[in-house]
Every structure is written in C-alpha cells, then in structure tokens.
Amino acid sequence: MKKLLAGAAIAVLMAASPALAQTPPNVLVVGQIAEPQSLDPQVSTAANDFRITTNIFEGLVRFAEGTLEVEPALATAWEISDDGLVYTFTLREGVSFHDGTPFNAEAVKFTFDRMLDESHPFYGTGPFPLSFNFADITETAVLDEHTVQFTLGQPFAPFLTNLATNTGGIVSPAAVEQFGDDFGRNPVGTGPFQFEEWQSNTRVVVSRNDAYWGDAAGMETVVFRPVTDANTRVAEMLSGGIDIMVEVPPDNVAMLADDPMFTVYDAVGPHVWYVMLNMKEGPFTDQLVRQAANFAVNKETLVNDVLQGTADVSAGPIPPAFNWAFNDAVEPYPYDPDRARQLLEESGVEDLSVTFYVTEGGSGMLDPIPMGTAIQADLQAVGFDVTIETYEWNTFLSNVNPGLEGKADMAEMAWMTTDPDTLPFLTLRTAAWPEEGGFNSSYYSNIDVDEMLDQARMSTDPEERAALYRDVQAVVHDDAPWIFVANWKQNAVSTANVQGFELQPDFNLRLAGVTKE
Amino acid sequence: MTGYILKRLVSAIPVIIGLSVIVFGIMALIPGDTATALLGSYATPDNVARINRELGLDRPVYEQYFVWVGNLLQGDFGRSYILNRPVLDEILERFGATLILAGTALVLCSILGILAGVVSAVRQFGWTDRIVTFFVLIGISTPAFWLGLLFILIFAVQWRVLPASGMYAVYGGGDLPDLLRHLILPATTLAIVATGVIARLTRAAMLEVLRQDYVRTARAKGLDERRVIYRHAFKSALVSIIPVIGIQAGFVMGGAVYIETVFQWPGIGQMLVSAISTRDLLLVQGGVLLVAVTYVLINLVADVAQAMLDPRLKT
Numbered sequence: 017m018k019k020l021l022a023g024a025a026i027a028v029l030m031a032a033s034p035a036l037a038q039t040p041p042n043v044l045v046v047g048q049i050a051e052p053q054s055l056d057p058q059v060s061t062a063a064n065d066f067r068i069t070t071n072i073f074e075g076l077v078r079f080a081e082g083t084l085e086v087e088p089a090l091a092t093a094w095e096i097s098d099d100g101l102v103y104t105f106t107l108r109e110g111v112s113f114h115d116g117t118p119f120n121a122e123a124v125k126f127t128f129d130r131m132l133d134e135s136h137p138f139y140g141t142g143p144f145p146l147s148f149n150f151a152d153i154t155e156t157a158v159l160d161e162h163t164v165q166f167t168l169g170q171p172f173a174p175f176l177t178n179l180a181t182n183t184g185g186i187v188s189p190a191a192v193e194q195f196g197d198d199f200g201r202n203p204v205g206t207g208p209f210q211f212e213e214w215q216s217n218t219r220v221v222v223s224r225n226d227a228y229w230g231d232a233a234g235m236e237t238v239v240f241r242p243v244t245d246a247n248t249r250v251a252e253m254l255s256g257g258i259d260i261m262v263e264v265p266p267d268n269v270a271m272l273a274d275d276p277m278f279t280v281y282d283a284v285g286p287h288v289w290y291v292m293l294n295m296k297e298g299p300f301t302d303q304l305v306r307q308a309a310n311f312a313v314n315k316e317t318l319v320n321d322v323l324q325g326t327a328d329v330s331a332g333p334i335p336p337a338f339n340w341a342f343n344d345a346v347e348p349y350p351y352d353p354d355r356a357r358q359l360l361e362e363s364g365v366e367d368l369s370v371t372f373y374v375t376e377g378g379s380g381m382l383d384p385i386p387m388g389t390a391i392q393a394d395l396q397a398v399g400f401d402v403t404i405e406t407y408e409w410n411t412f413l414s415n416v417n418p419g420l421e422g423k424a425d426m427a428e429m430a431w432m433t434t435d436p437d438t439l440p441f442l443t444l445r446t447a448a449w450p451e452e453g454g455f456n457s458s459y460y461s462n463i464d465v466d467e468m469l470d471q472a473r474m475s476t477d478p479e480e481r482a483a484l485y486r487d488v489q490a491v492v493h494d495d496a497p498w499i500f501v502a503n504w505k506q507n508a509v510s511t512a513n514v515q516g517f518e519l520q521p522d523f524n525l526r527l528a529g530v531t532k533e
Numbered sequence: 534m535t536g537y538i539l540k541r542l543v544s545a546i547p548v549i550i551g552l553s554v555i556v557f558g559i560m561a562l563i564p565g566d567t568a569t570a571l572l573g574s575y576a577t578p579d580n581v582a583r584i585n586r587e588l589g590l591d592r593p594v595y596e597q598y599f600v601w602v603g604n605l606l607q608g609d610f611g612r613s614y615i616l617n618r619p620v621l622d623e624i625l626e627r628f629g630a631t632l633i634l635a636g637t638a639l640v641l642c643s644i645l646g647i648l649a650g651v652v653s654a655v656r657q658f659g660w661t662d663r664i665v666t667f668f669v670l671i672g673i674s675t676p677a678f679w680l681g682l683l684f685i686l687i688f689a690v691q692w693r694v695l696p697a698s699g700m701y702a703v704y705g706g707g708d709l710p711d712l713l714r715h716l717i718l719p720a721t722t723l724a725i726v727a728t729g730v731i732a733r734l735t736r737a738a739m740l741e742v743l744r745q746d747y748v749r750t751a752r753a754k755g756l757d758e759r760r761v762i763y764r765h766a767f768k769s770a771l772v773s774i775i776p777v778i779g780i781q782a783g784f785v786m787g788g789a790v791y792i793e794t795v796f797q798w799p800g801i802g803q804m805l806v807s808a809i810s811t812r813d814l815l816l817v818q819g820g821v822l823l824v825a826v827t828y829v830l831i832n833l834v835a836d837v838a839q840a841m842l843d844p845r846l847k848t
Contacts, residue, residue: 053617237704415564
C-alpha cells in the first residue's frame with residue numbers, strides 16, 4: 017500500500033511539475049464568457065459570438081475605430097437615391113475570401129438572399145433571427161462584378177449602420193455551398209483572421225490572413241477560450257492562462273487595476289438601463305409622479321456603489337455612445353428626494369402602492385436584484401409603497417414583453433443597440449405598443465415623438481437625423497416614461513504586455529491591431 | 534445471472550420513458566422559450582413566431598414529443614437549436630469529458646473512502662480514528678464549489694503548479710500528461726465529499742462485521758489479524774459498501790454539474806446548465822437521457838457486483 021501511495025504521489029508531481037509558462041509570444045488567448053453558438057454571422061445573435069466573427073468577416077461598411085460612425089470596408093463608396101430607397105455600393109477590388117474564391121457582387125447578393133429569400137436554396141442553413149434588420153430590402157441586384165444595388169420597400173435610414181453590424185458580414189458562397197448547415201462551424205469570410213479550428217467547449221482558433229487587403233494582423237494566432245464562470249475567468253487571468261478577458265466582474269476591476277501586471281480598459285457602450293413605468297394605469301399615468309420617481313432614485317449611488325463604477329448615470333433613451341446624435345444639453349435628473357415629495361404632493365395622487373418586476377439576470381441587465389432593491393428603498397423613502405416580484409430572465413421577458421397592463425407598474429429593462437433609432441423606435445412609439453408587435457410594454461405615447469422618430473428613420477441626411485434624435489432625448493426626458501438609470505461601460509483586462517487593444521462601442525473585439533511585447 | 538441482468542435492464546425501460554416524458558413536460562411548462570433566448574431583447578411576438586415556425590416549435594407539445602421519439606428510434610437525436618449542431622455529436626463529446634472526470638473522482642473516492650473507513654474502524658476511538666473522522670466530517674460539510682475555487686486560488690493562482698481550468702491546454706498539449714494535469718484539481722474536489730460519505734459507511738459496516746461471532750472465531754483460532762480484517766471482515770462489509778458506491782456514482786455525476794462550471798470542464802453537466810437556460814429542448818432531452826441511462830447502468834453494475842458477493846440477494 018505504501019508503494020502504491022508513493023507511486024501515486026510521484027505521478028501527481030510529474031504531471032504537475034512543468035510550471036505553467038505565460039502564453040506563447042505569437043499567440044493571443046482571449047477569455048470568452050461562453051461557448052459560441054454559431055460563427056455564421058447571419059445566424060449568430062450573441063455578443064459573445066460576434067467577438068469572434070468580427071475578426072473573420074467584414075461587411076460592406078464598418079464602424080470607424082472607437083465610434084459608431086460608418087466608414088468604408090468591403091465597399092469603397094456608395095450612393096443613396098434622393099428618396100432613400102436605392103443604395104448603390106462600389107465594391108473593393110482584388111479581395112478574396114479565405115477559401116481563395118473572389119469577393120464580388122454575386123457574393124453580396126448571395127449573403128442577403130440567403131438570409132431574406134425563403135426560396136433561396138441555402139435559406140435552410142438558418143434560421144436567421146436578426147434578419148429583420150434587413151427586412152426592408154426588396155431586391156439585391158448585381159449591376160456588374162463590383163457594383164451591387166439594394167432596393168428598399170420604404171426609406172430606412174439605419175440601413176447603413178445595420179450593414180456595419182455583424183449580421184451584415186459577407187459570407188463565401190462557395191463555403192456555404194460546401195458546408196451547408198455546418199457553415200457556422202466552418203466560417204469563411206474576408207477578414208484579417210481566418211478560421212482554423214473549433215474544438216467544442218475548449219477553443220476556437222483563428223490565424224492571420226496573409227492575403228488580407230488591409231494591414232495584416234499583428235498576431236499570428238488568436239485562441240478564444242470559453243470560461244463561463246466569472247470567478248474562474250479571473251483566476252485564469254491571474255494564473256497567466258489568458259491574455260485578454262472581457263466582462264470583468266466589478267468586484268475584481270479595482271484589484272486588477274492596482275496590479276502593474278495588468279491593464280484595465282473601459283469604454284462607454286450604446287447601452288441604456290432603465291425602469292419602465294406603466295402609463296396605462298396606476299400612479300405613473302401622472303407625469304408629476306413619474307418625474308418624482310426620477311428625482312427620488314439616487315443614480316449616483318447605483319452606478320458607483322452597486323455597479324462599482326462600471327456604469328455612468330443615464331439622462332434619457334439615447335446613450336452618449338452615439339456621440340453624433342447625443343444631446344449633451346439634457347442632464348440626468350439629479351437626486352433630490354425633497355423635490356420628489358413636493359411633486360408627489362402637487363400631483364395629488366394618493367395611492368402610491370406599486371408592483372415592480374425585477375429580473376434575476378439577463379443580457380445587459382448588470383446587477384438587477386441589488387439595483388431593484390436600491391431603487392425600491394429610494395422610492396419608499398419619498399412615499400411609494402413598492403412590492404418587488406423577481407423572475408428568471410426568460411420568464412421575465414415573457415411577462416414584460418406582452419405589456420405590463422394588469423400585472424405591474426414598473427419593470428427593469430436594458431438595451432444595447434448600434435443605431436440611436438433602434439431603442440426609441442421599438443420601445444417609445446405609439447405604434448410599438450405590445451399589441452402592435454413592439455416593445456413599448458409600458459404604453460408611452462407622444463405624437464411628437466412618434467413623428468420625430470418616423471422622420472429620423474426616413475431622412476438620409478445624418479445632420480437632420482442627429483437633430484431629431486437630440487429633440488427626442490429632450491422631450492422623452494421631460495415626459496419621463498422611464499426612470500433613466502445607467503449607461504453601462506464595458507470593460508476588459510489584459511496582461512500588461514498586450515499592446516494596441518481598444519474596446520469598441522459596439523462591444524466587438526477587434527484584434528487585428530493587437531500585438532504582444 | 535444473465536436472466537437477472539436482463540430483468541433489471543427491461544425494468545429500466547419504463548423508468549427512462551417516464552423520465553423523458555417528465556423532462557419534456559417540464560421544459561414545456563417552464564416559461565420562456567428558445568426563440569426568446571435566441572432573440573434576446575429583440576423577441577417581438579412577430580420574431581418569436583417566425584423562429585418558432587422555422588424550428589417546428591409552434592406544434593403541440595405532444596406532437597413534438599412523438600416526433601422526437603420517432604427520430605430517436607432511428608438513432609436521430611435531433612439538432613440543437615442554439616448550438617446549430619447535431620445533439621448526438623455534442624452530447625457524446627461532452628459525455629466523454631464527464632466520464633473521465635466523474636470516473637476518476639469515483640475511483641479516487643472509493644479507494645480513499647474505503648481505506649479511511651477500514652482504518653478508522655480497526656482503530657476505533659484511537660487517534661487515527663479521531664483524525665480520520667475529523668477530516669471526513671470536514672469533507673462532507675464543505676461545499677464543493679467553494680473548495681474548487683479555493684484549490685484554484687492556491688494551486689493555479691498562488692503557486693502556479695496546476696492549470697486553473699479547462700481539460701487540455703489551449704495551445705499545444707492534448708496528450709495524457711496534459712489531461713492529467715488538468716484533471717487533478719476538479720477530480721479531487723469532486724471526490725472529497727463522496728470520500729467522506731463512503732468512509733463513514735465503510736467504518737459503520739466494518740464495525741458491525743467486526744462484532745460478528747465468526748470474526749471472533751477467526752481470531753480465536755489464531756488467524757493473523759490482517760487476514761481477519763481483509764479476508765473475513767472486509768469481504769462481508771463490502772456487500773453493504775458497494776451499493777453506497779453505486780449511489781455515490783450518481784452523486785458524483787450530479788456534482789459534476791457545478792464542478793464542471795467552476796473548472797470549465799467541457800462536460801455534460803455544464804452543457805445541461807446552459808441548455809436549460811436557453812430552453813434548448815432537444816439538447817436537454819438528449820443529455821438527460823444519456824445521464825439517466827448511465828445512472829441506471831452504474832446501479833445495475835453495483836447490484837450485480839453485490840449479488841455476486843452475496844448470492845442471497847439474487848432473486
């Protein structure tokens with residue numbers, strides 16, 4: 017028995033002995049929050065997948081580094097007809113997909129037809145959950161090898177930004193034909209990195225595309241590793257197992273920031289965290305009560321203490337990440353409980369008992385339970401009587417999305433979008449009430465806002481659009497259909513030897529410019 | 534013996550059918566759906582309806598169930614809605630990883646548990662017994678996920694002698710020593726609680742056997758104490774220890790769910806957690822089915838082993 021034990025101990029020591037080195041110099045290891053679902057840019061819906069696909073695929077246009085402004089990518093120029101219905105793109109010449117087939121107008125048509133045309137031979141390689149972003153396309157026409165033309169059924173200004181999102185990535189038709197349903201596990205695009213290997217639940221490997229049309233990537237190889245548990249992800253970072261990780265738990269940010277071995281990044285995201293207020297029934301039908309709620313909640317405490325500085329206080333439905341459309345004259349409601357009490361008194365509303373839907377988690381919801389409780393406490397302090405009902409995320413959505421009527425007076429919600437149009441269009445228009453198929457679950461309705469949003473969507477002049485969104489911000493701020501709470505700042509940590517890494521406002525992870533010392 | 538095994542196998546069939554109906558039913562009853570999980574905040578009623586239609590989820594639940602069973606009988610486990618790959622590919626890959634982890638943990642806890650139990654029974658109320666009982670109690674009372682994090686902090690972060698997570702190194706590696714290196718922490722963590730349970734039961738079973746007349750007889754006729762303990766007492770005690778190991782096998786498989794999450798072990802437990810939260814029905818069905826069949830088989834093996842040791846049980 018003693019021999020056996022000694023043998024076992026030696027085996028353990030031998031297995032353990034090669035001390036773990038840092039990651040190799042030509043390899044960048046990225047700690048992801050989950051296993052990807054699909055690397056097919058049209059099929060995928062998760063930010064976690066986009067962080068990989070954005071390095072493999074490119075769209076006709078892309079967001080300029082560090083902004084949400086559109087710049088050329090696979091298209092070098094474009095023209096928009098005066099009625100806003102016809103978009104004609106001139107394509108970059110001499111570009112090839114990673115499988116060697118040429119990128120051309122046919123490939124663009126193939127990409128969009130596959131996603132939108134149910135009779136397309138490869139429509140079955142879907143479903144394409146986010147295809148509604150392009151649902152206004154009635155025809156994609158090949159004018160010549162390097163010119164492609166989209167015709168829309170109605171003017172839709174966010175079309176251009178939608179083309180810059182991951183769902184607009186152009187796929188290799190030859191590869192889709194070859195792999196069919198499995199294209200999502202064998203992705204072929206034109207980006208700075210090409211796909212090498214996907215070992216389920218262990219790693220996705222991409223390597224430098226030496227034939228890339230732009231500047232060649234800095235790293236030879238990038239390995240994406242799923243590490244679902246946040247604590248384990250931090251431990252991997254500390255033990256030298258990964259070079260970059262995203263979505264660092266707030267608790268760990270401060271510790272990593274103090275350590276010279278690591279660099280912490282943060283950047284504003286196009287994210288809004290808010291509490292919708294039921295405007296169909298109950299106390300929040302009164303504007304004064306809604307404003308009182310906005311004054312009553314101490315948002316500074318929420319972002320600094322509950323979220324530990326990982327978010328900024330929000331002023332309205334359009335976050336500052338959309339710098340071109342953001343209205344910086346609209347300030348957040350200050351924390352002023354006396355003002356709140358005064359407004360409540362003015363309103364004359366007596367029954368202030370409300371039901372508050374809180375979720376346990378969910379995409380972009382940050383720390384929903386502590387935030388919900390803190391908001392409850394602030395509202396109680398000025399005279400509301402708040403009952404919290406907590407639900408698991410999927411259940412929460414199926415309760416909230418059909419509308420709050422008859423169920424609750426307030427509900428937490430968060431959105432992350434790539435165009436200032438998306439969130440107000442889906443959640444604030446009268447035509448977006450749940451029964452109309454939208455997400456205006458708290459029944460806000462203001463004809464002026466409806467008109468401005470419709471007009472902004474039709475206008476092809478960015479200046480005119482921007483002015484309209486600034487007005488929307490001011491009007492909605494005043495109407496206070498929500499308690500405007502927070503704009504999330506995304507964060508990431510890298511080891512100190514990682515150079516050239518920047519977070520992008522669309523939450524993508526662009527790695528072409530990254531190197532290691 | 535063959536008849537006994539066959540009878541046990543046949544009696545497992547209704548268990549597995551019942552289980553598949555229950556899982557299907559629960560998945561249908563819990564609110565939320567795959568389309569909502571896929572679409573996230575874009576889950577408009579229109580979009581949800583479109584995705585449901587494309588995935589065939591708009592059909593009645595019983596119809597979905599029979600379609601699933603029909604396909605299953607032809608060896609088709611279906612396709613995961615979320616992962617976009619055949620369920621069978623995914624669960625087999627995952628299951629292999631779980632078997633390695635749970636199997637190692639089970640061997641580890643059986644050896645250590647039996648050893649500790651026998652030693653502490655033989656030296657009842659002695660110092661060895663007290664020390665063993667103390668550690669056994671700590672093992673049973675410590676939450677395994679916490680212990681896992683503690684191990685990661687000590688061995689991976691502080692000393693950097695073992696990897697913090699994963700099954701293989703992400704670059705290079707992939708061979709047996711690499712696997713062993715990654716296996717040590719999760720397998721030990723998973724084994725610790727089960728070791729405590731087995732040790733306690735072994736101690737109790739041994740103590741009971743050691744009080745029997747035939748043990749006294751064996752001693753009286755001058756047999757070597759070692760021989761008394763291992764040949765006579767331990768063999769009888771094993772009859773009551775083996776079913777406990779069978780039950781611990783189930784416990785270890787269940788414990789793998791959170792240990793796999795903590796150590797990012799790419800096993801079936803971790804898969805089930807994410808499949809349930811995304812309502813990936815066919816993946817949950819396939820995974821649960823596989824785990825259930827394994828559990829039934831392990832207990833069958835335990836029962837057969839027990840019956841071989843104690844022929845009275847073979848009825």
